Amino acid sequence: VYDVYSATGKADKAGTIMYALGWTQHSVGVQNIRLGAMVQLLLGNIGNAGGGINALRGESNVQGSTDHGALFHILTGYLKYPKANQPTLAVYNEQN
Numbered sequence: 001v002y003d004v005y006s007a008t009g010k011a012d013k014a015g016t017i018m019y020a021l022g023w024t025q026h027s028v029g030v031q032n033i034r035l036g037a038m039v040q041l042l043l044g045n046i047g048n049a050g051g052g053i054n055a056l057r058g059e060s061n062v063q064g065s066t067d068h069g070a071l072f073h074i075l076t077g078y079l080k081y082p083k084a085n086q087p088t089l090a091v092y093n094e095q096n
Helices: 002-006 029-043 060-067 089-095
Strands: 016-019 052-055
Touching: 002 029, 016 029, 029 052
Parallel strands: 016 052
Antiparallel strands: none
16 A cells, blocks of 8 residues: 555655545544545645545535536535625635
8 A cells, every 4th residue: 555655655746535435434434534634745645736635425416516516506616606796816715
């Protein structure tokens, strides 16, 4: 396991951990998620394109609709829609 994980711990590579209900519903689910995040931090995979730790939703329709911005109240990436009183990106970012 170490060899696989450490292969992505290089400046020109990034890896992601994707988890689903098996991790979250386990009796030590919080610790599982926390461990995944710590591993990614140690490998330098947080904040890099293609890196991180990503939750997969329990239902494929929910996952797809939220990832692709198909819901009325959120944009792709789980961002809130801008409101009329947020005329610029700077104002939007300050309020979200």
